[in-house]
Amino acid sequence: MLDWINPNQISFDACVENFLHQRDTPRKFLERCLEVIDKKEPKVKAFVYLNLPAARRAADQSTKRYRAGKPLSVVDGCPIAIKDIISTQDMPTQMNNPVFKGWQSGQDAACVAALRQGGAVMLGKSVTTEFAIGYSGPTTNPFDASRTPGGSSSGSAAAVGSGMVPVALGTQTQASTLRPASYCGAVGYKSSWGQFHMGGIHPLSATADHLGIIGATLGDVWRVASQISLGIGSPGQPFLREAGAKLPAARKPKKLVRLYTHGWGEIDPHTEEAFESAVEVLAKRGVKIVSRHSHVGIARLEERLMQSVAQSLDIVAYELRWPYQDYIAQHGKLIGERLRGLVKKAQQMTPKDYEALLQTRETLRKLWAEVLGDADGCLSLAASGPAPRGLEYTGSRSFLVYASWLGLPAFSLPVMQSQGLPLGLQLIGQPGVDASLAAVAHWVMQ
Numbered sequence: 469m470l471d472w473i474n475p476n477q478i479s480f481d482a483c484v485e486n487f488l489h490q491r492d493t494p495r496k497f498l499e500r501c502l503e504v505i506d507k508k509e510p511k512v513k514a515f516v517y518l519n520l521p522a523a524r525r526a527a528d529q530s531t532k533r534y535r536a537g538k539p540l541s542v543v544d545g546c547p548i549a550i551k552d553i554i555s556t557q558d559m560p561t562q563m564n565n566p567v568f569k570g571w572q573s574g575q576d577a578a579c580v581a582a583l584r585q586g587g588a589v590m591l592g593k594s595v596t597t598e599f600a601i602g603y604s605g606p607t608t609n610p611f612d613a614s615r616t617p618g619g620s621s622s623g624s625a626a627a628v629g630s631g632m633v634p635v636a637l638g639t640q641t642q643a644s645t646l647r648p649a650s651y652c653g654a655v656g657y658k659s660s661w662g663q664f665h666m667g668g669i670h671p672l673s674a675t676a677d678h679l680g681i682i683g684a685t686l687g688d689v690w691r692v693a694s695q696i697s698l699g700i701g702s703p704g705q706p707f708l709r710e711a712g713a714k715l716p717a718a719r720k721p722k723k724l725v726r727l728y729t730h731g732w733g734e735i736d737p738h739t740e741e742a743f744e745s746a747v748e749v750l751a752k753r754g755v756k757i758v759s760r761h762s763h764v765g766i767a768r769l770e771e772r773l774m775q776s777v778a779q780s781l782d783i784v785a786y787e788l789r790w791p792y793q794d795y796i797a798q799h800g801k802l803i804g805e806r807l808r809g810l811v812k813k814a815q816q817m818t819p820k821d822y823e824a825l826l827q828t829r830e831t832l833r834k835l836w837a838e839v840l841g842d843a844d845g846c847l848s849l850a851a852s853g854p855a856p857r858g859l860e861y862t863g864s865r866s867f868l869v870y871a872s873w874l875g876l877p878a879f880s881l882p883v884m885q886s887q888g889l890p891l892g893l894q895l896i897g898q899p900g901v902d903a904s905l906a907a908v909a910h911w912v913m914q
Contacts (some may be wrong), residue, residue, distance in 0.1 A: 469748050472885045473666040474609065475616070478504070478633030480546040481687030484713070486756035487534045487545060494530040494545025498523060498589060501547050504631045511613055513606040514627040516552050517559050517590035519636065526589045533587065541586030541699070542691045542713040547582060549636035551614060551620075552593040553600050556580055557563045559590070563670055564598045567799050577668025579637060579679055582699030583692065591633060596625030597788045597862065598790075600639055601672055601784075601803035604859055610652055610890055614856040618648030619862030621680060625652040629890075630681050635688045636678035641672045641784060643868035645680025646880040650892030651855035651863065653882045657681045657689045657906075660899045661875030665702045671791070673784040675826075676872055686881075686913055690715050690906060718914055719907035721844030724750065725761040727896075731866030732775050732900075734852040739891060742884040743849055748892055750847075750912070758843070765839040771871055772832060778874035779825050785810040786822045787877040833874050837898060844908050850880035850892030867894060877902040 478501065486492035502520065508765035530545035535689060539545070555561045555573040557580075562568045576584060584590060595605035597620035599803050607622040609615040610630035617626040621638025629652030638645040640658045649656025658682065666678040671677060681695070694711035701707060704816035710716045725746060735743075751757050760767035792811050796803050840846070852864040871878040876899055880892035895912065 472653060472882050472890050474629065474882060474890070476629065477684045478631045478634050479684045479688055480634035481685055485684045487539070488537070490535065492570060494534065494589070495524070495527040497545065498527040498547050501591070501633055506508075506612070508632065512626050512630050512632075513611055513628065514594055514623040514632060515549070515592045516562060516564070516595050516605070516623065519559050522558055523589050523591045526587070528859070530587050530589065533745045539587060543583055543695045544587030546587060546635060546691065547591045547633050548692070549591055549594040549624055549633045551624050551636070551638045552596045552908065553639060553670040554580060554637055555594065556590060559593050560703065561593065561670070562911065564596050565804070567795065567802050572776050574666070575668060577732055578665035578700045579696045580668065581812065582696045586594055586695045586699055588695070590783040591613065594621070594627055594636055595622050597622060598804045599670065602806045604862055606859070607866050609855045610861065611856055615857050616651065616859050616862050618651040618688070618851070618855060620644040621648050621682065624682050625649050625654055625656075625778065625826050626914060628652065628654040628684055630723050635681065635683040635692050638682050639669060640678045640680045640868075640872055641676045642780065643863075643865035643873050645678070645682060646850045646868050646894060647865065647880060648884070649682045649880040650850035650890065653890030655683050655686050656880035656881060656892065657693065658871065658878045659693070660902055662702055662705045662876045663708060663877070663902060664696050665700050669909055671768045673787040673789070675787060676780070676784055676874065682772055685908060686906070687715055706900075710906075713908050716903045716907035718911040719904075720753070720911050721755050721908045723756040723758060723843045725840060725846045726757050727848045728760055728846070729866070729870065730777070731849065731852055731864065734864055734866060735849070736853050736886070738886040739853040742886045742891055744895070746884055747847065757847070769835055772835060774829050776832065777869060777873065780869050782813075782817070783822075783825050783829070783873075785814040786825070788815050789814045792842070829873065833899070836874060836876070840898060845905055848894045848896065850894040854886045854889035854891055860889070870909050873898045875899055877905050879905065881909055881912055883913065
């Protein structure tokens with residue numbers, strides 16, 4: 469049930485040394501990606517827009533810089549897919565909604581600007597669910613076309629999982645980066661809230677939206693995260709610690725907390741066996757695994773989390789009134805049913821209701837920090853099983869919503885399988901210590 473290896477994997481991180489020593493070039497790397505796209509895109513349908521002339525020009529410019537020994541950054545020459553709610557100056561940003569068909573902002577989102585300035589190759593826009601929360605797009609799972617790739621970062625995960633690109637940008641408000649990463653056999657990273665600049669990313673929830681990164685390897689993810697942080701920063705926030713070309717050194721965790729939350733009622737026996745095997749391997753390597761069965765505080769935390777978790781969507785609903793209330797007024801049923809329902813719900817809420825939601829969340833954040841104490845992180849699943857059949861339903865968010873709701877850093881690590889399909893192991897940390905969690909993830913992946 470362990471040792472999942474994605475046979476499609478194409479890593480930029482693994483090729484940089486060859487670029488520096490003239491054994492390979494970014495243009496050749498891009499062409500290898502395009503060969504995979506030509507072969508698989510008709511079935512996977514990961515992209516809504518490709519800008520191949522611009523991508524080839526950017527790859528050629530990067531090749532010249534490597535030949536001169538002067539790459540611009542740790543992502544110079546890296547082909548990247550951009551989720552289609554993230555603005556790009558040279559490509560449409562269409563949100564999978566007819567109102568925005570062909571719409572161009574004329575400006576890069578902050579994260580895209582940081583990557584472009586670092587020499588990354590903006591290859592195309594990847595399919596999203598409607599506004600990252602509504603109806604699904606046409607993307608299929610790269611390992612079984614009858615199954616969902618997950619959502620809402622559907623195309624980003626499928627593009628990486630199928631080997632079309634080494635890394636892609638996504639977003640997560642509840643489960644939208646880590647769940648598709650799990651389904652598609654890729655590494656997923658959702659930062660601490662506020663770690664990355666969200667300018668130019670179409671909003672859902674101002675206090676729950678996170679930038680997400682999906683990559684073939686942890687090294688690919690860390691390079692892109694580092695360049696976004698160092699290249700643009702995030703207002704009022706410190707830069708990503710240990711940002712750079714190299715991952716934070718692998719660090720064996722002394723203690724990990726195993727979380728039991730309401731998602732455990734959804735899993736199948738194969739998924740349970742895979743997770744139990746992973747926990748057993750960690751324990752045999754000398755990691756202390758603690759849970760509610762041995763720690764009263766953890767049991768209390770889990771009870772409080774499960775009692776209040778539905779409030780996470782209430783916060784999203786209240787905060788998306790702008791701009792979606794206006795969209796609905798102007799365009800009616802061109803805005804999907806789910807969004808219309810959330811706006812209707814928000815209109816029934818009062819300012820006192822919203823203040824109470826924020827207070828509950830803050831109380832739980834403090835309780836999380838208190839209970840976890842000196843633990844190196846929490847262990848859970850990154851999905852309730854392998855990707856479900858069908859494309860309309862993008863999967864349960866039960867295991868993912870907690871980290872998003874509380875603004876905690878989290879990784880989905882592709883180290884398990886269930887029924888022959890990939891399944892991610894989720895690591896969740898304390899807010900603001902993303903690098904420390906990455907060091908633990910590095911050790912787990914090894």
